[in-house]
Amino acid sequence: MPASTVQPIEKMLTYIPGFDYVSKGGLPRGRTTLVSGSSGSAKSVFSSHFLAGGILHAQDAGVFVTFEESPLDIRRNMLGFGWDIEAWEARKLWAFVDGTGTYSEETFISGDYDLDGLIARIEYAVKRVNAKRVVLDSMSTVFAQLPNPTIVRHELFRLIGALKSMEVTAILTAERTEEYGPISRFDVEEFVSDNVIILRNALDGDRRRRTIEVLKFRGTQHAKGEFPFSVMPGIGVEIIPLSAIELAQESSTQRIPSGVAELDTMCGGGFLEGAVILISGATGTGKTLTGMKFVATGIEAQDQRTALFTFEESRSQLYRNAKGWGIDFAGMEQAGKLYVMAEYPESANLEDHLIKIKQIIMEFQPKRIVVDSISALENIGTPRSFREFIIGLTAFLREQGITGLYTSNPANLLGSSISEGYISTITDTIIMMRYVETFGEMQRVLTVLKMRGSQHDKRIRQFTIDAEGINIGAALRNVSGILSGNFIYTGSADLERIHGPFASDQS
Amino acid sequence: MSLLSLKLYVSRRTLKTEQAIANLEKLFNEQLKGKYELTVIDVRENPEQAEADKVLATPTLIHDSSDVRRRIIGDMSDTSRILNAILNDETGGDR
Structure with missing residues (x-):
């Protein structure tokens, strides 16, 4: 009988504090994970942290495909987290593919098209730095840039296939309009439905509260529910893996x-x-x-x-x-x-x-x-x-x-x-x-x-x-109810008068 | 009028590529015979150049002159669009 050729899904550590715990080992390796969130839900920081974590902890090079912010803005924004992207670019650990709109020029559409230009550029960047991790941020902007969502959807499907054959672990971000509504605009999740993570920045009382939820990882395990997280200077994203914490303690007798x-x-x-x-x-x-x-x-x-x-x-x-x-x-x-x-x-x-x-x-x-x-x-x-x-x-x-x-x-x-x-x-x-x-x-x-x-x-x-x-x-004796604040004397009144409410320890 | 310089980014010799080239040549031969230069660039062979020109979609026609820069995305089947986008810029005064 031949040995089984089916391999279980492996995970790749993200090195995002707390996330590897919540996700039980990181992101599914060699696959694309959709990270969906409303505007301001820290999708870009999360994605950048995934690349930065790989560089800092595993010498994994990464490619950041940006459709929204210019590489210049990203370099500047991420410096506050201690990530010197420019230095990483020089060392061939980070590469940008700049997919931002070209505002200085007009674009016209004349007939049928595909996204081979983008795919070829990503392939080139991945090869150039030998990338293991890829981020595309955000797919919703691509839909906004190019008319005809039918074509873009079809091309998205091909893009994900291309990422798979490049054997990279990828994050694809998408916008959503409501914190507890449809997963993403333009139904991006139809194409990356295997692995979905949701970032939220919802009002809780009168304060904003950030949470992360692994909605699904097909064929592999993860912790369920929303976990609070924070975006901190010098750190990046840090998830507080509450219900995943086991309060098991090593009891000391010291x-x-x-x-x-x-x-x-x-x-x-x-x-x-x-x-x-x-x-x-x-x-x-x-x-x-x-x-x-x-x-x-x-x-x-x-x-x-x-x-x-x-x-x-x-x-x-x-x-x-x-x-x-x-x-x-x-x-x-x-x-x-x-x-x-x-x-x-x-x-x-x-x-x-x-x-x-x-x-x-x-x-x-x-x-x-x-x-x-x-x-x-x-x-x-x-x-x-x-x-x-x-x-x-x-x-x-x-x-x-x-x-x-x-x-x-x-x-x-x-x-x-x-x-x-x-x-x-x-x-x-x-x-x-x-x-x-x-x-x-x-x-x-x-x-x-x-x-x-x-x-x-x-x-x-x-x-x-x-x-x-x-x-x-x-x-203190003959007194009860002290901790509730409404204490009463028990015992006889005479006894109290003789000994007082306190009985000496030494006697 | 100086020679009109145009770049067409394509991905391999697909049907879409062939169509785009044929559509452009037909249009330009009618309107701009001898006055244009069309460079066809394959994104798979020249990804670096595609990166520099920020090409997302293929085919993409880039028209880059001193004062105007336009791009047209698609198989170039809608010729009136191309005329509007390029020809009127370049020849608007003469024609």
């Missing part, structure tokens, strides 16, 4: 100090390395201080690099406050141990914040990070994009084995926050800091609500903040 000795005891000997810890507390309960202590201990006791991302205060405020607790952030920064990013939550959208944080982490390589506070970011996007931000960041920290501490400010001063519901399922450890009112006095209490992979103190402990920092004291 303990690291939190910066508050008694809290370490409550946590069974310290935080677990690589865990993500949520500190939930109302304004003034000591979240930021806990974060600062976590930073200082990492650097001073463990000599670990730490990054602090604050959306609550300015850099100078933060440094001044830290100094008040005897923590010298400026010195730590000078020593190269600390990286501080202080930004307004509104300075960017959530996707961009996430990518920037990831970029800093990749460059600075910290072992610990603090985000103060994640709730400051809650209102700048929709609940969905906030959720995606949290999942995206947490998954990234796990992947990198970084211990993360998020602070969160519940909306209600005394009570808990609804939005923290899903955050709590993602984080490994949750520490709650709350105010309780006892006998006309505000007291601070904290508890370790959950700690994945470890025993922990389940009591609610009173604590105070003084010049030394956080002092965790006795457990």
Whole structure:
């Protein structure tokens, strides 16, 4: 019996961050993929990134066939992403085929024609640089340039056949008029129906949100649904592969100090390395201080690099406050141990914040990070994009084995926050800091609500903040409902009068 | 009047190519006998030249004179179009 000559469809890595994950290995090799999107949906950046990725990571040369923007404009536009196309052209890694309209001259149509001129030019360019990747951007412009869509359709069919025989992996872009309507104008998809990707730039609330969806890859697998992505200077396109992220973690048993000795005891000997810890507390309960202590201990006791991302205060405020607790952030920064990013939550959208944080982490390589506070970011996007931000960041920290501490400010001063519901399922450890009112006095209490992979103190402990920092004291007894904000005393009134609501730990 | 210089981009010797050449020669011999020079360029043999002239479709006739540049796409079956596009430019004053 002869061996089967049918080969399964292979994929070609695009090296577009996140896309190879979503597409389960890249674009179908040797085939043409339709990338359809409305105007401004980043089709050109995505396509250019496909070529740039090939050049930078695999020394694959690429041909860019442009019908819309001139090569000059593309060279200029893509420079901001760090892609020096002109230099690549000189090194025969990139070639343009300029199919833009010739505006200085008039064009007349006299009878039947074909697109052999274009096909011959593409073949020539592919041969000249030995290209493995080809982009045609955008096909809709060709239809607009030449009358008689019937001919153009037929020629498109031949063009795709020609690309196949050149054995290149190609992207063909097309315009669409609606975000959730027909796939493309001029029904381009009829000819490249095997592989279709859709880029969207839809309004979500009052903000634009970019997503990418692999609609189909015939004969091969891909992740389904829309994935948010961002277009960032210096990076290009970066896809946040949310539902593709597996929150599987390597559980570490290594303990690291939190910066508050008694809290370490409550946590069974310290935080677990690589865990993500949520500190939930109302304004003034000591979240930021806990974060600062976590930073200082990492650097001073463990000599670990730490990054602090604050959306609550300015850099100078933060440094001044830290100094008040005897923590010298400026010195730590000078020593190269600390990286501080202080930004307004509104300075960017959530996707961009996430990518920037990831970029800093990749460059600075910290072992610990603090985000103060994640709730400051809650209102700048929709609940969905906030959720995606949290999942995206947490998954990234796990992947990198970084211990993360998020602070969160519940909306209600005394009570808990609804939005923290899903955050709590993602984080490994949750520490709650709350105010309780006892006998006309505000007291601070904290508890370790959950700690994945470890025993922990389940009591609610009173604590105070003084010049030394956080002092965790006795457990609160005979009181219930504290975390909901509406607590009641149980136990007899006499007992309370004798012992008070706090039973000393030491006694 | 100086010699009219015309470039015709074609793709191989297909029926469309033959038709375009025949249509042009017939038209020009009637209207411009001895006053034109037609260069036929095969895009498959000269892709570099096709790139320089930004040729997408074949056949494409390019008329490039000092003050005007026009292109006509197709098998040149619609001769009135060609006349309008080229001849009137060049000979408009004389005829």
